[in-house]
Amino acid sequence: MSTELTMETLTSLLKRRGFVYPASEIYGGINGFYDYGPLGVELRQNIKNVWWKEMVHQRDDVVGLDSTIIQSAKVWKASGHLDNFTDPLVDCKESKMRYRADQLFFANVQVDGNSIGYVSAQECADTEAELVKKALELKRKAGVQGELDSLEIKEFTEATEDEVALVPSPATGKPGSLTPPRAFNMMFQTYVGALANDSSKTYLRPETAQGIFTNFKNVVDSTRVKLPFGIAQIGKAFRNEITPRNFIFRSREFEQMEIEYFIPGDDDIWPKMHREWIDNCLEWLHGIGIPKDRLGEDVHPKEKLSHYSRATTDITFDFPFGRQELWGIAARGNFDLTQHQEHSGKTLEYFDEARKERYIPHVIEPSVGVDRTLLAVLCSAYSEDEIGGEKRTLMRFHPKIAPITAAVFPLVKNKPELVELTKKLHRKLQRRWNVFYDQSGAIGRRYRRMDEVGTPFCITVDFDSLEDGTFTVRDRDTTEQKRMTEAEIIAHIDDRING
């Protein structure tokens, strides 16, 4: 009985039960950052561990890597991030349009040497023709006779203060609504060493992928991998988003789980590999408890692809705030390795023994955010039902990612022999899983506490346990109870986790 979930309901539960808190909260918070509490960190670790286990350990063709957050600034120059992130932007205050200043052009319109105003246009197939068209229009409206002088076209990055005030917005045609160009650098900047100058300047990585590319040769030379093979990495990345929104969906500090899967460049290979990875990723998401009917595929249209990308498919999830990207699976060609080979001057070619051929491999790049996955898991797990007329809130986490795997309770707390036996059982089960002990409150209350944090198994020790060594195992989703011995409990939980 899942109910329409709002983000308000979810975030208050996550705060109340210790999953997610706003970062720096006692100082008023900091926009775009979130901290994970005692239960959040467990869930997060479990998601990462399952991913690593299934994407790295259980495959023979993927190896792991952990590269640094801060790397040489040259890495970001080569990858293109530096140039793409430092472009100044211009806002039109009236139409709310935003332009890249280096793609916005303007010209002073003069008739027989006399200025009659300015025209502007966004970069297009024939920007000059567009500007001339607008200039003639301006001349006609102004009712000025005479010959239009040839236009001196300038980039908006070169606009003087006076010109900024006079150049019309391409959207509205009216002057005065454009802001001066402002730099929006999406990369967090920092300095390495004691001196803060241009040569010590570098950036926190905006994606983990580049650390994989820069270590490609190291991995090939040290591990006997053969194409096709992948390098996987889980790690933090940082983007100074203009507007972080939607809770942990788009934050400024986040964690990615990425694989660069290296393949030969042949045209008939990548589409097949691309499709295999999409299916593989969908299957993984389903395996951690995300229902297939909330997942979708968004194929990027050709004209929207980056020039180096051959195809990109996003796996989407239906969040309470809409259908959004969860996992991008890109066929990136060999752009990145080629860039790093050019900029570093080191060969990043791979020698294919089977083919007796040397080439720069292409890649399939499945890239997913830990925090987005966690949010999708939370949204999927949340549900409400009724037990004996009472409303119940529960998180239906898959047992393999539940923050607490099992809880143990003495039926009553004022009988020392029950408490003692329960604690003994607790210590034994803790060796395998995160197991929680609780003796406070009526047994029903303790069950509900565990329901709300998604603990799949509750084990109650009663007076029969003292006699026959069996315990009541209560199932979170069905509330059904079964008596089992300790050995049976271990087998049962193992089975539910792996089954």
Add this chain to the structure above:
RNA sequence: GCGGGCAUAGUAUAGUGGUAAUACGUGAGCUUCCCAAGCUUGAAUCGUCGGUUCGAUCCCGUCUGCCCGCACCA
């Protein structure tokens, strides 16, 4: 970044120019033989800074954060 709304315990909310409350939750104790029972008792709140005022949680301004639109999201 723009426009609008909001900010009171852990959560959800009430309320007041003379420093505050209800519910749930939570600590301690009693009770309790399986689904938020009961009793006793405790802790805990007006986002920040400034102004007006004898006095501000309340009025005004600033900042910060949150929500909704727009724009942005290599």
